[in-house]
Amino acid sequence: MSVTRDLANDSHGHNALQNARVVRGGAIPGLPGVAAFHGAAPDPASIPVVLAAPHAGRSYPGEVLAALRAPDHVLLRLEDRLVDRLVEAVARETGATFLVADAPRAMIDLNRAVEDIDWDMLADAPRPAGHHAPHKTATRHGVVLAAGHSGYRARSGLGLVPRRLPGVGELWRQRLHFDELGRRIGTIHEPYHATLESLIDGVQRQWGAALLIDLHSMPPLPGNGGPAPQFVIGDRFGTACDGEVIAALFAHLAAAARPVAHNRPYAGGFVLDRHARRSAGIHAVQIEIDRTAYLDAAMAEPGPGFDSMVALLSGIVRNLADHVAGLGRNRLHWRAAAE
Numbered sequence: 003m004s005v006t007r008d009l010a011n012d013s014h015g016h017n018a019l020q021n022a023r024v025v026r027g028g029a030i031p032g033l034p035g036v037a038a039f040h041g042a043a044p045d046p047a048s049i050p051v052v053l054a055a056p057h058a059g060r061s062y063p064g065e066v067l068a069a070l071r072a073p074d075h076v077l078l079r080l081e082d083r084l085v086d087r088l089v090e091a092v093a094r095e096t097g098a099t100f101l102v103a104d105a106p107r108a109m110i111d112l113n114r115a116v117e118d119i120d121w122d123m124l125a126d127a128p129r130p131a132g133h134h135a136p137h138k139t140a141t142r143h144g145v146v147l148a149a150g151h152s153g154y155r156a157r158s159g160l161g162l163v164p165r166r167l168p169g170v171g172e173l174w175r176q177r178l179h180f181d182e183l184g185r186r187i188g189t190i191h192e193p194y195h196a197t198l199e200s201l202i203d204g205v206q207r208q209w210g211a212a213l214l215i216d217l218h219s220m221p222p223l224p225g226n227g228g229p230a231p232q233f234v235i236g237d238r239f240g241t242a243c244d245g246e247v248i249a250a251l252f253a254h255l256a257a258a259a260r261p262v263a264h265n266r267p268y269a270g271g272f273v274l275d276r277h278a279r280r281s282a283g284i285h286a287v288q289i290e291i292d293r294t295a296y297l298d299a300a301m302a303e304p305g306p307g308f309d310s311m312v313a314l315l316s317g318i319v320r321n322l323a324d325h326v327a328g329l330g331r332n333r334l335h336w337r338a339a340a341e
Contacts, residue, residue: 018097019044025201028193030105031185032063038190041101043201048097049323050209050330052202054216056112056194056273058086059103066109069175078301079167080107082219083293087304088312089217095316096323099201103194107164108173110186112194113216113271114162123165125177162191195276202277202284210330211283213247213322216273217315220290223267231263232295236270236288242278243285247325251287254321258314283333285326 019042028038039059060081067073086102093100103112121127159166163183166172198214206212223230233255237243248264255262270288278286291311298305 017094018048019094022097022099025101025197027197028105029189030061030063030109031182031189032065033061036061036104038105039101039103039194039197041099041197041201042093043099043204044097045204047099047205047208049319050205050212050326051096051098051319051323052198052205052212052214053089053093053098053100053319054198054214054273055082055085055089055100055102055218056216057082057103057107057218058084058089059106059109061104062106062108066106070108070173071175072170076167076170076173077106077108079170080164082107082217083297083301084304085217085219085291088291088296088308088315091312092315092319095312096319098319098323099205101194101198101201103190105186105190105194109163110190111160111162111164112191113218113273114160115272115275116162116187116191118161118272119183120159120161120163120165123163123174123177124180124183127180162187198273199277206282206284206330209327210332210334211285211326212330213243213326214273214277214284214286215319215322216270216286216288218268218288218290219293219296220268222292222294223263229261230292231261232292233260233262234266234268234290235262235264236268236274236290237265237286238270238274238278239265242270242274242280243287244280244325244329247285247322247329248287250321250325251318254318258317260314283330285329 022042022044025041025043026037026039030036030038058081062077070076089100089102092098163178163186164173202212202214220234223234235248235251237248252262252264268288268290270286274286274288278284293301294305296305296308296311297303
């Protein structure tokens with residue numbers, strides 16, 4: 003189904019993105035003609051909010067599925083299952099700009115830096131002498147990487163390309179070729195983040211401030227003596243988002259009687275590090291949602307809580323948009339006064 007048709011039709015007869023610009027970009031190696039991500043951008047922006055879902059992609063090339071040891075068992079664990087549908091439904095209700103991945107996390111994790119590589123999973127990576135951090139340089143084919151030490155997430159098995167999962171073990175039948183990793187970075191990772199940055203900057207220029215909501219899903223968490231959190235709010239321990247915006251988010255969830263945790267176990271990842279710039283009026287927050295709150299018992303299809311989750315998230319977006327618009331008015335006022 004095309005993005006244009008998705009945006010133009012809504013079962014409730016309401017579509018706040020009716021005249022939005024459709025966004026498509028990137029490419030998925032092994033799937034000719036398939037974009038790596040899609041979205042929509044009202045022009046002018048209806049509200050100062052951008053929604054993103056970097057782990058929702060489900061467009062799998064055949065060779066990727068064939069390379070997985072147990073694809074049926076693994077893929078639902080790796081995906082933020084159907085978070086793209088949540089994002090699109092909320093965008094239709096609120097008019098928020100959005101961008102969601104179609105390329106799957108199994109191929110490349112858009113919430114990881116390109117340096118966060120498990121070099122031991124690569125078949126033919128260069129091994130320079132010394133202990134230098136990995137770096138990248140742009141080429142006309144994408145990206146060339148120089149090998150170095152892996153980051154913590156890569157060593158734990160969930161780096162730029164996931165290698166293993168708890169309870170599953172190794173994911174791949176064989177090592178990944180270095181050139182293939184470069185193709186994935188050049189056709190998926192870099193264009194996704196360049197497009198997201200462009201969308202955020204456009205909203206910020208219009209409103210004076212912008213809020214990126216990076217939406218994810220999580221398995222159920224333990225309650226540790228109390229109700230288990232249904233949401234985890236990550237703001238990189240206060241560095242990625244204005245405190246009043248975070249307080250408004252917590253207040254909204256408290257009023258809805260939804261248990262919530264802050265920064266633990268998920269404080270946000272590369273997306274927030276890459277795009278949040280509070281000094282420029284760009285704020286970012288990661289929201290993790292318990293999958294049982296909106297999926298069926300098999301964690302595969304929309305469940306009985308899906309519509310209520312859309313309604314809750316839509317209310318959150320409208321609420322936070324008001325706060326961010328206020329931050330933007332203040333920035334524009336002081337900018338005008340300075341001039």
